[in-house]
Amino acid sequence: MSIAVVTGASSGIGYSLVDELASNGFIVYACARRLEHIKVLQDKHGLQKIRPYQLDISNNAEIVNFRKFLESEPLNGKIDLLYNNAGQACSFATIDVTDKIMEECFKVNVFGHINMTRELSRMITDAKGTIVFTGSIAGIISFPFITTYSATKAAIHQYARGLHLEMKPFGVRVINAITGGVETSIGETRPIPPNSLFNFPEGLEAFRSRSKKVRKMSSTEYAKQMVEIIMSSNDPVDIYEGSFATIARLISLFIPMWLLDKVLYKSNKLDKVESSLKYNKTKKAI
Secondary structure, eight states, X not given: OOEEEEESTTSHHHHHHHHHHHHTTOEEEEEESOOTTHHHHHHHXXXXXXXXXXXXXXXXXXXXXXXXXHHHSSSTTOOSEEEEOOOOOOOSOGGGOOHHHHHHHHXXXXXXXXXXXXXXXXXXXXXXXXXXXXXXXXXXXOOTTOHHHHHHHHHHHHHHHHHHHHHGGGTOEEEEEEEOBBOOSOOOOOOXXXXXXXXXXXXXXXXXXXXXXXXXXXXXXXXXXXXXXXXXXXXXXXXXXXXXXXXXXXXXXXXXXXXXXXXHHHHTTHHHHHHHHHHHHHHHHO
C-alpha cells in the first residue's frame, strides 16, 4: 500500500488530490489547518484510507511534530509521495504589501514546503518516492497585482529544480507542477488599502482586472492528470497543467519581454491609470 502526504488538503486542488489518490489505492495523510471538509472524503473512502492531520505549514514546530507522528505510525519509515500543495494568495499592488502579509505568503508558499521536504526527506528517500510542488504560471510570468505571490512561486520553482538534481542519485523524483487556471478558493478577498496609490477610479478598475473571469480546469480533472503523472515512471522536473499553462510556457519562451510588458500593461488597464494621472496633472497645472 502506497503512502501519500498532501498539504492544503481541505479544498481545491489538495482536496481533489486526496480524493484521486485514495481512489488509486493510496493511504493519504491529508494535512490542513481546517479538517471539517476532509471528513467527507473519510466517509467516501473509509477511515483507513484518509488520515486527516491538522497542520499549519507556516509553523515549523508543527511540521517537526508531524514528522514525529509519522515516525510513530506503522509505515516502515517510508512515504511514497509528498505533495507540497498548500498555498497563500497575495493580491495587492506590490508597494501595498505589508511586512506581515509578505511574511505570511513566503512562510506558506516557500518556507513551509522547504521545511516539509527537509523533515520528511529520509522517509521519502527510503521509499524512493516522489516529491511534488504546486507551482504556478505566475512564477514564470509576473502578473500585475500578484507580484509577491509570483515571487514565492518563482522561488519554489527554482528550489524544486535544484532539488530534482540533488535527489536523483537517491532514486527520488521531484516534480514542479507549473499550474495554470484551476478552480480553487485561493483567491484574495481583502480590498485595496485606503491609502493605496491605486485608490482612485481607474486604479481600482486596474486592480479589479486581476480577477477577471477566465476558463479554468476543474480541480478534479487537474488531480486526475497529476496522479497519472505521479503513477507513471517518467521523471520530468517541470510539467505544465491547468488552463493556459502550456500557452504561458510558450509565451515565456518565445515572446520578448518588451512585448509581453506591453500586453500585460494594457490587458490589466494600467494604460488607463497612466492616462488618468496625466490628465489630472494637466488639469491641476491649468
